[in-house]
């Protein structure tokens with residue numbers, strides 16, 4: 001293939017990468033091109049082959065931290081767009097181009113009353129990147145409504161389509177992120193199936209309670225509202241049926257470790273939400289959920305806003321650890337022993353007003369007696385507070401799990417990541433895993 005053929009790629013030299021990412025870090029790409037069609041992929045592949053270059057596929061840059069030295073290969077920006085829709089009875093099938101901005105796609109669905117992605121409102125980035133880490137928020141994951149993922153196989157130079165099962169989706173993971181095949185498949189289109197008459201199906205406790213308050217305020221029957229509030233308050237203490245909701249455990253001389261299950265949603269809450277939203281049209285239901293999700297996310301600087309410096313991040317930086325029953329028991333023992341040996345992080349008790357020996361571990365219950373412990377809680381327990389800043393990088397003032405760039409470098413960020421991982425591991429035994437990609 002001659003250099004003439006490569007002209008259609010419009011390759012740029014030394015393109016700064018920081019402005020193409022939400023965290024604004026990293027050096028330049030040796031070569032960069034924005035592809036307007038997946039048909040250009042074989043040409044780009046040939047270019048890399050001929051010039052012996054590694055390739056990096058870039059979407060919206062909201063989950064990547066480039067090295068200060070940049071990327072010594074071709075950064076290939078996925079820019080093709082388009083949404084095809086087929087509606088049949090209660091189902092809507094959509095084929096969405098990888099370069100379609102995710103939140104514009106969600107808004108498109110919500111405006112039509114199609115249900116399945118409304119809780120994923122406000123997540124930045126491209127649609128093509130959503131299967132990579134099985135994007136999720138507020139109880140929904142993109143895998144829930146993906147039917148198939150269409151890809152270009154960089155290794156074999158051919159198109160391939162994976163069914164949902166073949167994508168091997170897991171919590172913030174898929175075959176596209178796993179090390180064995182990382183970078184091999186470039187996602188060209190994602191096929192979704194949504195419900196044409198979006199039901200109000202919210203599973204996340206915090207969102208569910210906010211929606212209940214909003215819908216109750218809209219509801220004229222005030223007696224009914226009051227009765228329900230009492231029921232909810234008493235239920236949230238016990239969480240019937242939750243495997244680890246053992247109440248408060250006494251351990252050691254003065255330490256108290258308890259399990260806080262308020263993150264979960266009760267069946268009654270779900271049922272009540274359905275009742276309160278029954279008179280709304282699908283469009284109203286989806287719009288109500290989207291508005292509440294955006295409100296919650298904005299309060300945590302989780303919606304990109306150029307005016308809000310705490311949104312110069314990759315969103316949540318660490319994944320929430322999922323623990324077996326034994327691992328969770330070990331965590332509780334560790335925290336008890338910290339309290340007994342006075343090894344408790346000194347900063348833990350001040351803002352919550354808890355005594356150093358009074359710790360409630362928040363959990364989300366999972367199948368098989370497993371629990372998910374919020375990484376944000378582990379960080380705060382270990383003394384990493386919102387607003388902490390060191391060498392131009394730090395922790396968001398609105399969200400303990402978001403690391404932000406305040407004028408530092410990728411090296412500074414990596415040092416902060418290492419500091420957090422080391423202290424959390426030494427105090428809890430848990431190794432926090434980063435969610436974003438940090439290419440060398």
Ligand SMILES: Cc1cc2nc3c(=O)[nH]c(=O)nc-3n(C[C@H](O)[C@H](O)[C@H](O)COP(=O)(O)OP(=O)(O)OC[C@H]3O[C@@H](n4cnc5c(N)ncnc54)[C@H](O)[C@@H]3O)c2cc1C
Nearest residue numbers: 059060061062063064125126128129135136137187314315
């Ligand atoms: C403020 C903020 C809030 C966030 N909230 C959430 C949240 O609630 N839940 C959540 O899960 N994530 C969240 N994120 C993370 C991020 O938005 C998502 O992971 C998003 O899907 C990344 O999309 P992107 O297009 O920006 O990907 P990029 O950052 O460009 O790339 C991320 C990875 O995907 C690969 N990739 C990108 N496009 C393709 C493609 N077409 N084919 C193959 N590989 C590809 C890249 O090579 C890279 O490995 C948040 C980020 C920010 C900044």
